[in-house]
Structures are given as structure tokens and as C-alpha cells.
Amino acid sequence: GQQVMQIPQYQHVQEGEDFTTYCNSSTTLSNIQWYKQRPGGHPVFLIQLVKSGEVKKQKRLTFQFGEAKKNSSLHITATQTTDVGTYFCASQGGSEKLVFGKGTKLTVNP
Amino acid sequence: SAVISQKPSRDICQRGTSLTIQCQVDSQVTMMFWYRQQPGQSLTLIATANQGSEATYESGFVIDKFPISRPNLTFSTLTVSNMSPEDSSIYLCSVPNPSGASYNEQFFGPGTRLTVL
Numbered sequence A: 001g002q003q004v005m006q007i008p009q010y011q012h013v014q015e016g017e018d019f020t021t022y023c024n025s026s027t028t029l030s031n032i033q034w035y036k037q038r039p040g041g042h043p044v045f046l047i048q049l050v051k052s053g054e055v056k057k058q059k060r061l062t063f064q065f066g067e068a069k070k071n072s073s074l075h076i077t078a079t080q081t082t083d084v085g086t087y088f089c090a091s092q093g094g095s096e097k098l099v100f101g102k103g104t105k106l107t108v109n110p
Numbered sequence B: 001s002a003v004i005s006q007k008p009s010r011d012i013c014q015r016g017t018s019l020t021i022q023c024q025v026d027s028q029v030t031m032m033f034w035y036r037q038q039p040g041q042s043l044t045l046i047a048t049a050n051q052g053s054e055a056t057y058e059s060g061f062v063i064d065k066f067p068i069s070r071p072n073l074t075f076s077t078l079t080v081s082n083m084s085p086e087d088s089s090i091y092l093c094s095v096p097n098p099s100g101a102s103y104n105e106q107f108f109g110p111g112t113r114l115t116v117l
Helices: none
Strands: A005-007 A010-014 A019-024 A032-037 A044-049 A055-058 A061-065 A071-076 A085-092 A098-100 A104-109 B004-007 B010-013 B019-025 B031-037 B043-050 B068-072 B075-080 B089-096 B106-108 B112-116
Touching (some): A010 A019, A019 A104, A032 A071, A044 A055, A071 A085, A098 B043, B004 B089, B019 B031, B019 B089, B019 B112, B043 B068, B043 B075
Parallel strands (some): A010 A104
Antiparallel strands (some): A005 A019, A032 A044, A032 A085, A061 A071, A085 A098, A085 A104, B019 B075, B031 B043, B089 B106, B089 B112
8 A cells, every 4th residue: 555654763853954845756646745743732834835845834834745756855944942842744545544653753952 | 634533542451351433534534444542562564444335354464363344434343352461552533635635644543552461
């Protein structure tokens, strides 16, 4: 079945440093979604990318979808303590069900 | 958007017993999904619950262990049967965006944190 590999598993940064998490698939993806899960919380949708080479920005967050639609990245500029959490990429298989990557747990040292 | 509630929010259970988790959505949705998130892990889809038909289970999950009900378009239950400590996880329900917008993101319930002793 469809799988997405996500790296790194953990990332610890100093506040103000940048952060990037990467998602890769061996097959072409119809779309890629990104979710954030705060500690003790539930996943919350951030964005969906559909087009080849698409780039979207949300304030300090930049999301990219590769030209071949097999990889994606989430980049956070100048991290803040509020960015703490686990970031998941997810691809959509049939019937709207999602396959999640393993997630990247971000901790930020103030 | 969709507002989803789950009951119970957490429970501690003895092995061999069963727990039924409820998921209530504030709007009508065709599909509801049940996920398991083991400690420190990602989300794994257990099954898709469709109103009026049998749930569709993912590989590794069976109806006898995780029976699901879907009596109407706003409600579903997941039962974790004959529990063992390995079933200790967070169980989450989710629904696709009910508004029909171009974004087909999923909204998640707050989760049920289950500990099996």
C-alpha cells in the first residue's frame, strides 16, 4: 500500500533557528497534507498541496510539493516555543482515508 | 469545519475487558475514520465506518477485536474487545471536511487515552 517516509524523527532547535521536516514516497502522490499535533492534543490540519512544484506559505511556515509529486517538505523559519509539537505528513489513498508519515517531533529550547 | 467529541476522554481498564468509545460529530458525514496512536507513534487507520454498511477494516485489524457501529450520520462507536496491555493507545475518530470545500482535510476528535493494566 501507499507509504510515506518522514525524516527526521526528532528535531531539537534553539528558539529562532529554522526547522525542516521531509516526506518522501516511492510512488506519485495525488496530494500531500500536513498536520500538527501539540503535546497531549490531536492532529490539526495545516495545509494540502496538490500541484507539482507547489509552494504555499503560512506566516513562518513554507510547504513544498516536489515536481515529481513524490516528496514534500515543511520549513519553519525562526522557530518559536509555540511551534513545539509533532508534524505529520499524510497522503490520501482511496476513499479519502489518510496514510500518515511517522512524524517529526519538534522541541524548541527557549 | 466539524466539531467532534469523544467519550470517554480517558480510561484505565483491566485486561480481558472491553471498552466502547463514542464519537459524535456536529454535522452529517458519510465517512468516519477510527485511528490508533500508540505512545510516541504515528496514527494508524483501524477502519472506515460508513453509515448503513459494514465498516471497512485495514490490514491487521479485525471486526472481532474492534467492532464498530455507525447508526446514523453523526455518530459512531468503536469497541476495543478483550483488551491486553498492547491495546494501550490513544484512539481517535476523524471525519473529512463536511462542507464539501476543495480542501478535503480531516478533522479529528480529541482522542480517548486508553491504558490497559
